[in-house]
Amino acid sequence: MGKTTGSDDRIKAHTRESRQTMGIPFEQLEPPRWGGPIPNPVERSPLRLSESVVVDPPVVLSPMAAVTNPPYRMICREMGAGLVVTEMIDAGGLATGHEGSMEMLDIRDCEHPVAVQIYGNEPEVMAEAAKVVAAEGADAVDVNMGCPMKKIVRKDLGAALLQTPELVRQIFDAMASAVDIPVTGKIRAGWDGADAVDVGRAMADGGAAAVTIHGRTRTDGYEGHVDLAIIGELVDRVDLAVVGNGDVRDWASARRMFTTTGCDAVMVARGALGNPWVFREIAADLAGEPVPDPPSLDDMKATIAEHMDLYIETFGEETTAYECRKHLLWYFRGSPGEGALRECLADIGCRADIVAAVEAACEACRQAGELPTAAKHHRARQRAG
Numbered sequence: 001m002g003k004t005t006g007s008d009d010r011i012k013a014h015t016r017e018s019r020q021t022m023g024i025p026f027e028q029l030e031p032p033r034w035g036g037p038i039p040n041p042v043e044r045s046p047l048r049l050s051e052s053v054v055v056d057p058p059v060v061l062s063p064m065a066a067v068t069n070p071p072y073r074m075i076c077r078e079m080g081a082g083l084v085v086t087e088m089i090d091a092g093g094l095a096t097g098h099e100g101s102m103e104m105l106d107i108r109d110c111e112h113p114v115a116v117q118i119y120g121n122e123p124e125v126m127a128e129a130a131k132v133v134a135a136e137g138a139d140a141v142d143v144n145m146g147c148p149m150k151k152i153v154r155k156d157l158g159a160a161l162l163q164t165p166e167l168v169r170q171i172f173d174a175m176a177s178a179v180d181i182p183v184t185g186k187i188r189a190g191w192d193g194a195d196a197v198d199v200g201r202a203m204a205d206g207g208a209a210a211v212t213i214h215g216r217t218r219t220d221g222y223e224g225h226v227d228l229a230i231i232g233e234l235v236d237r238v239d240l241a242v243v244g245n246g247d248v249r250d251w252a253s254a255r256r257m258f259t260t261t262g263c264d265a266v267m268v269a270r271g272a273l274g275n276p277w278v279f280r281e282i283a284a285d286l287a288g289e290p291v292p293d294p295p296s297l298d299d300m301k302a303t304i305a306e307h308m309d310l311y312i313e314t315f316g317e318e319t320t321a322y323e324c325r326k327h328l329l330w331y332f333r334g335s336p337g338e339g340a341l342r343e344c345l346a347d348i349g350c351r352a353d354i355v356a357a358v359e360a361a362c363e364a365c366r367q368a369g370e371l372p373t374a375a376k377h378h379r380a381r382q383r384a385g
């Protein structure tokens with residue numbers, strides 16, 4: 001084995017980090033596929049969270065830690081997401097004006113409507129944090145009740161709240177009384193069983209405007225298929241607008257989520273990693289229009305360049321050179337460009353290197369005659385058809 005350099009170590013560390021985003025194994029970042037026939041086209045009105053906050057189309061970019069920062073939210077809004085959600089932010093940090101937390105509360109004019117997701121478990125602190133979020137111009141504030149990470153649930157945060165519906169009611173009551181913007185929450189199917197209905201009712205009693213449900217329990221983590229039945233049960237038994245989440249990765253799986261559960265909107269997380277075009281696909285299908293052709297390599301290059309320029313503008317060139325790697329891998333994963341891209345990753349240090357790496361990946365795709373997102377798109381059509 002050759003001697004490793006400092007730069008090699010950094011790449012290895014980065015690769016480990018990319019593989020372990022939020023503690024999720026890299027393979028599981030690719031959502032499992034649903035089989036079966038394509039459901040019929042679906043009609044859904046925009047989702048109204050309040051008089052002035054309307055989610056149109058009813059397709060939402062999920063909160064994703066270390067992913068849904070301003071650059072990616074702007075790209076996804078541009079591609080047709082009806083609402084975008086920030087990464088989860090510590091409510092205590094916001095309530096006390098902690099610099100790191102406040103920096104994450106960076107909302108741009110072109111993002112609206114945007115929801116800010118916070119985590120915490122003390123009603124007064126959550127209410128204070130909601131005031132800060134509202135003052136920064138967010139359109140909604142969302143409570144994280146689904147994070148399964150040990151370091152979070154050990155402190156009775158995130159998914160741990162699924163076990164205490166009365167506390168959930170108090171949190172929503174305090175927040176809804178403190179701010180005029182809609183207060184929403186994101187839950188899982190349950191801690192270890194089906195707690196969603198109890199928690200959903202507690203949210204409704206506390207004054208929530210909507211509930212998003214990821215149809216897996218905390219114990220499931222990200223494994224197996226999402227449980228559509230529990231999402232449907234929440235729709236039937238709780239008097240709240242329901243956003244269905246889990247394994248939506250294209251227009252066909254969005255149709256399935258809407259049809260099977262009766263939900264009011266869908267939320268996309270892993271299906272949007274490296275694929276912001278998923279929003280225009282689902283939006284077109286919901287509008288009864290033909291699903292647009294996948295982006296050409298030139299379109300892809302332009303979108304990736306815009307994403308990276310926004311990244312540089314927001315975080316600077318050095319941070320972008322480091323953090324862009326996971327995004328670039330997502331854009332090209334499973335395509336002929338992935339190998340070529342990996343060969344360039346170690347050398348990325350500035351904007352010009354990013355452009356060169358993307359060009360190399362595109363060239364490999366061009367030579368193989370395959371489009372990265374086209375491949376995903378057509379697989380979805382074949383699977384569903």
Ligand SMILES: Cc1cc2nc3c(=O)[nH]c(=O)nc-3n(C[C@H](O)[C@H](O)[C@H](O)COP(=O)(O)O)c2cc1C
Pocket residue numbers: 021022024029031062063064065066067086087088117144145146147186214245246247248267268269270271
């Ligand atoms: C990288 C990553 C980061 C995530 N971070 C958050 C988060 O900050 N808050 C949250 O509520 N869910 C978070 N999630 C969960 C997703 O929002 C979503 O509920 C889950 O991935 C299931 O949806 P999907 O099948 O569309 O991926 C994260 C998921 C991923 C893959």
